[in-house]
Amino acid sequence: MRLTLAGKFLLFLVGVAVLCFAAWTYRDRLPFPGTGSENTAQTAPTGPAYGTAAPAPSQPAPASTPASPAPSQAASQGGVLSRVRETGIIRIGMEPDAPPLHFINDRKQEDGFDFRLAAIVSTGIGAKRVQVVEADYEDLPDKLRKGEIDLIMAGYVPDTSIDGVDWSNGYLDFGLAMIVHEGMVATLRSPADLAGKRVAIYDDPAAERWVKENIPNARISKFSGDDGWFEAVETDRADALIYDYPFAAEEIKAHPRTVIVKYNLNQSKYAAGIPEGNYDLIYEVNRAIDQFKATPQYADLMREYLSSSSEVFMKPIAGRKTYTVKTGDTLTRIASAELGDMVRWKEIWDLNRDRVANENLIYPRLVLLMP
Numbered sequence: 001m002r003l004t005l006a007g008k009f010l011l012f013l014v015g016v017a018v019l020c021f022a023a024w025t026y027r028d029r030l031p032f033p034g035t036g037s038e039n040t041a042q043t044a045p046t047g048p049a050y051g052t053a054a055p056a057p058s059q060p061a062p063a064s065t066p067a068s069p070a071p072s073q074a075a076s077q078g079g080v081l082s083r084v085r086e087t088g089i090i091r092i093g094m095e096p097d098a099p100p101l102h103f104i105n106d107r108k109q110e111d112g113f114d115f116r117l118a119a120i121v122s123t124g125i126g127a128k129r130v131q132v133v134e135a136d137y138e139d140l141p142d143k144l145r146k147g148e149i150d151l152i153m154a155g156y157v158p159d160t161s162i163d164g165v166d167w168s169n170g171y172l173d174f175g176l177a178m179i180v181h182e183g184m185v186a187t188l189r190s191p192a193d194l195a196g197k198r199v200a201i202y203d204d205p206a207a208e209r210w211v212k213e214n215i216p217n218a219r220i221s222k223f224s225g226d227d228g229w230f231e232a233v234e235t236d237r238a239d240a241l242i243y244d245y246p247f248a249a250e251e252i253k254a255h256p257r258t259v260i261v262k263y264n265l266n267q268s269k270y271a272a273g274i275p276e277g278n279y280d281l282i283y284e285v286n287r288a289i290d291q292f293k294a295t296p297q298y299a300d301l302m303r304e305y306l307s308s309s310s311e312v313f314m315k316p317i318a319g320r321k322t323y324t325v326k327t328g329d330t331l332t333r334i335a336s337a338e339l340g341d342m343v344r345w346k347e348i349w350d351l352n353r354d355r356v357a358n359e360n361l362i363y364p365r366l367v368l369l370m371p
Contacts, residue, residue: 080150080274081125081281088128092118093149093273096134100250100305101155113246113305114153117171117292121153121272124288125281141165144275151285152273155246157206164276169286170269171293172302173358176210177248178262179241181233185312188240189261191215200229200238207242210266230255245357246270249308260310264353299360306361313355314365325366331359338370347371 084090094102094114101114110132122130133149140156143149145164158167180188188194196217201207203224211218221238223229232238234257241248245263252258272289274282292298316322323338331345339347349359351369356362 078275078277078279080278081284084150084281085126089131090122090125090127090129090151091131091133091149092122093133093135093140093143093152093154094118095137095140095154098137098155098247100246101153102132113172113301114155116301116305118151118153120292121171121285121288124291125284141273144273147275150275150281153270155244155270156273157268158271162273165273166276166278166282168272168274168282169289170271171289172246172270174245174268174270175264175266175353175357176207176242176268177245177260177357178265179230179233179243179248179252179258179260180239181236182257182259184239185259185261191262191265194218194240197239198237200232200241202229202243202247204244206268207244211242214265230258233258246306249306249357252308259312260308261312262354263357302358302360306357307363308357308361309363309366314367317367317369321370323368323370325362325364325368327364329362329364331362334368344371 097103098112100112102110102112105111115130115132118130118132122128133143135143137154140149140152140154141162141164144152152165153171156167158170159165178188178191178194188197191214194215197215197219198221199211199215199218200221200223201211203222208220208222211220221232223232229238229241229243230251233241234255241258242265243251248260252260272285274285323334325334331348332342335345335348336342345359348368348370351371355368356366362368
């Protein structure tokens with residue numbers, strides 16, 4: 001049968017339709033790139049923004065990856081504890097030369113009360129290594145805010161006026177000490193004796209505030225830098241120095257003509273500075289500090305770095321019940337032996353707060369007032 005022209009055209013259209021249907025049905029098997037699900041799965045974008053797993057800690061993401069903010073962002077948004085535990089490193093800000101808290105010892109090694117305590121606290125929160133970042137005292141809070149450090153331990157008294165910083169529990173209780181020339185011990189024994197006199201202080205707002213509130217008409221001389229405040233007392237340019245005890249304990253060793261005549265003029269504490277909002281880090285730091293303070297090793301650490309003695313408090317006291325400290329004594333042992341109850345050590349401490357810097361820092365020949 002011969003097809004007409006119209007029939008041939010109709011047959012052609014049917015053939016084209018069949019080919020198109022076959023191509024659509026077997027599109028995934030064609031040799032050229034298609035649009036099927038298998039190919040889509042291979043080329044879909046990956047990364048945190050699409051719900052895939054973040055890089056393992058040993059392979060940190062590049063700084064441009066949205067899931068890994070810059071340190072300053074991390075500090076302001078929290079998450080410092082997580083990063084410390086992932087890296088094993090905690091960056092702690094300290095002053096470069098501030099004995100007895102942080103200094104380089106004779107063996108050219110970092111040392112000091114804060115340095116040793118920092119290592120203990122870091123272990124307690126899950127870090128494996130402390131990286132000390134040195135900066136001047138007044139610059140450390142800014143470094144904390146910028147995320148350049150994770151913690152401050154540098155003899156800071158908690159101060160709510162410092163923006164962007166939360167504070168831990170106290171890791172060292174202390175008070176201001178009154179220091180005079182050895183030739184003035186009989187005359188200048190208490191703040192009341194300094195009314196209207198020349199008083200030297202380190203340039204510290206807390207010390208200045210205390211002097212203004214407790215010594216009437218004091219003529220204050222403020223010092224900063226590396227020295228000058230002890231020298232002012234030695235050279236009769238000041239009648240007394242009012243100074244933080246921890247630093248006084250160390251620095252007075254180089255100034256033997258000066259004497260501490262009264263301890264704990266106030267009650268204060270040093271605390272660690274923590275980036276604001278990192279509540280999990282605050283909790284862990286507090287837990288580590290409190291646990292260590294409850295151990296005998298804490299008292300040993302204090303005695304190693306903060307001990308001092310004063311001849312002023314080794315003399316008999318007429319008309320008072322006293323006890324002279326012997327080697328190996330502690331307040332609890334004294335309370336048990338002399339008062340029949342070790343718990344009464346607090347009564348002894350309360351009577352002697354102005355005679356010794358801390359309940360853990362009694363020393364042989366110290367004369368204690370007794371209940």
